[in-house]
Amino acid sequence: xxxxxxxxxxxxxxxxxxxxxxxxxxxxxxxxxxxxxxxxxxxxxxxxxxxxxxxxxxxxxxxxxxxxxxxxxxxxxxxxxxxxxxxxxxxxxxxxxxxxxxxxxxxxxxxxxxxxxxxxxxxxxxxxxxxxxxxxxxxxxxxxxxxxxxxxxxxxxxxxxxxxxxxxxxxxxxxxxxxxxxxxxxxxxxxxxxxxxxxxxxxxxxxxxxxxxxxxxxxxxxxxxxxxxxxxxxxxxxxxxxxxxxxxxxxxxxxxxxxxxxxxxxxxxxxxxxxxxxxxxxxxxxxxxxxxxxxxxxxxxxxxxxxxxxxxxxxxxxxxxxxxxxxxxxxxxxx
Amino acid sequence: xxxxxxxxxxxxxxxxxxxxxxxxxxxxxxxxxxxxxxxxxxxxxxxxxxxxxxxxxxxxxxxxxxxxxxxxxxxxxxxxxxxxxxxxxxxxxxxxxxxxxxxxxxxxxxxxxxxxxxxxxxxxxxxxxxxxxxxxxxxxxxxxxxxxxxxxxxxxxxxxxxxxxxxxxxxxxxxxxxxxxxxxxxxxxxxxxxxxxxxxxxx
Numbered sequence: 001x002x003x004x005x006x007x008x009x010x011x012x013x014x015x016x017x018x019x020x021x022x023x024x025x026x027x028x029x030x031x032x033x034x035x036x037x038x039x040x041x042x043x044x045x046x047x048x049x050x051x052x053x054x055x056x057x058x059x060x061x062x063x064x065x066x067x068x069x070x071x072x073x074x075x076x077x078x079x080x081x082x083x084x085x086x087x088x089x090x091x092x093x094x095x096x097x098x099x100x101x102x103x104x105x106x107x108x109x110x111x112x113x114x115x116x117x118x119x120x121x122x123x124x125x126x127x128x129x130x131x132x133x134x135x136x137x138x139x140x141x142x143x144x145x146x147x148x149x150x151x152x153x154x155x156x157x158x159x160x161x162x163x164x165x166x167x168x169x170x171x172x173x174x175x176x177x178x179x180x181x182x183x184x185x186x187x188x189x190x191x192x193x194x195x196x197x198x199x200x201x202x203x204x205x206x207x208x209x210x211x212x213x214x215x216x217x218x219x220x221x222x223x224x225x226x227x228x229x230x231x232x233x234x235x236x237x238x239x240x241x242x243x244x245x246x247x248x249x250x251x252x253x254x255x256x257x258x259x260x261x262x263x264x265x266x267x268x269x270x271x272x273x274x275x276x277x278x279x280x281x282x283x284x285x286x287x288x289x290x291x292x293x294x295x296x297x298x299x300x301x302x303x304x305x306x307x308x309x310x311x312x313x314x315x316x317x318x319x320x321x322x323x324x325x326x327x328x329x330x331x332x333x334x335x
Numbered sequence: 336x337x338x339x340x341x342x343x344x345x346x347x348x349x350x351x352x353x354x355x356x357x358x359x360x361x362x363x364x365x366x367x368x369x370x371x372x373x374x375x376x377x378x379x380x381x382x383x384x385x386x387x388x389x390x391x392x393x394x395x396x397x398x399x400x401x402x403x404x405x406x407x408x409x410x411x412x413x414x415x416x417x418x419x420x421x422x423x424x425x426x427x428x429x430x431x432x433x434x435x436x437x438x439x440x441x442x443x444x445x446x447x448x449x450x451x452x453x454x455x456x457x458x459x460x461x462x463x464x465x466x467x468x469x470x471x472x473x474x475x476x477x478x479x480x481x482x483x484x485x486x487x488x489x490x491x492x493x494x495x496x497x498x499x500x501x502x503x504x505x506x507x508x509x510x511x512x513x514x515x516x517x518x519x520x521x522x523x524x525x526x527x528x529x530x531x532x533x534x535x536x537x538x
Contacts, residue, residue: 023447048532193436197433289437
């Protein structure tokens with residue numbers, strides 16, 4: 001029998017005191033590269049005392065916005081860090097809900113004003129990010145860029161909107177422009193008949209998949225070239241490229257559309273919390289009954305819930321991970 | 336009482352009714368078919384019933400206070416001691432059982448122990464022929480309190496064995512008994528309560 005095991009450590013921003021909870025009613029986590037911020041919700045009873053006093057009196061709570069939170073979850077005796085971040089809001093209802101955000105919380109605390117005639121992504125990030133935040137990014141020229149009293153988070157949102165540069169934090173490092181980071185990708189073997197509790201996976205053949213890829217090339221002078229390749233009326237995907245001529249852009253787009261047009265599963269499945277699965281990891285999905293459907297997929301997002309209804313991870317599959325290109329599936333982890 | 340030898344083979348044991356023995360005396364086996372009445376070890380008891388028999392498992396609720404929603408201090412001033420009481424303690428466990436298509440049985444995830452379910456049945460008895468009005472009213476006031484009965488007010492050796500020190504009353508009933516005036520039966524359904532106290536770095 002699996003035995004649920006949790007440890008939530010909350011460090012007060014005010015006086016540095018550490019409170020550790022070895023219980024919770026429920027923890028819900030959400031993490032995807034599509035949203036910049038990973039979130040956590042912790043539900044704990046209101047009737048808890050500390051030093052003889054209730055933890056929440058009226059509108060006051062010992063847990064406050066800005067307190068550091070570390071959530072470790074697992075099946076006894078193993079604990080894995082599932083979330084690290086900060087309390088962003090405390091809902092003083094009965095029970096108490098602590099809303100938390102990962103390190104992106106730090107990017108909302110100050111504003112910057114800067115102006116560049118031409119800047120590349122690395123310079124921009126090192127200028128705007130608070131000290132102590134390390135980052136990894138693609139090489140990209142952004143051209144003219146002007147910031148007026150905006151938070152670093154708003155800058156990253158602008159990068160996502162205009163340049164399709166997705167950003168996310170992983171282990172305290174900010175990754176910008178990389179949806180899947182091969183060196184961070186763990187590979188998990190998941191067998192449908194053993195590890196999958198429930199799913200809404202849908203099998204689609206390549207020829208039934210209609211994809212229209214909108215390709216945008218950003219020029220250093222901030223001008224754009226936009227083209228569309230693929231099936232007219234198909235599901236639209238957008239890809240951004242930098243400083244390519246129209247011919248080069250079309251060639252790149254034709255090459256990349258294959259990533260989206262594949263025979264395989266789309267959707268989500270639910271599994272247990274044996275090991276932490278991150279977005280960007282690779283799921284080697286297998287089936288005893290229909291081995292022809294075996295395949296490896298990137299993880300786009302994970303929703304975790306831990307509590308009275310057990311320990312579950314809802315895995316959203318992304319595009320197929322084509323083995324032999326970015327990585328090799330030689331060290332498979334049994335889930 | 337003198338010692339005697341009884342042959343009980345074929346004595347119609349199915350019809351035998353329980354009999355009261357005085358403390359300090361009991362029956363013990365001599366051989367396969369005979370028993371002698373001799374000295375046996377008994378628990379000491381600090382209280383005795385109206386019959387003079389020892390009371391081992393009683394329920395005592397000491398006075399306590401609570402505040403109503405209007406801010407009024409309500410006091411349970413006398414408390415109550417009930418000698419005629421029987422407990423039934425049930426423990427459940429929170430286990431999530433998940434069936435998986437293709438796998439026999441279920442995957443079990445142990446979450447936690449559930450609350451103890453406690454059934455308390457007993458009677459409040461007055462020595463004479465009068466109704467035990469004062470005690471019944473006190474018990475009703477205790478049961479009406481919208482708080483958990485505090486750990487320093489709840490005294491029960493039996494409940495303590497399970498680690499139950501504080502209970503929350505969920506329901507109670509007081510049936511009238513035909514033909515008796517000096518006793519009031521009652522049944523209480525309650526669940527255990529454990530206060531949570533956080534300390535720095537509690538883990």
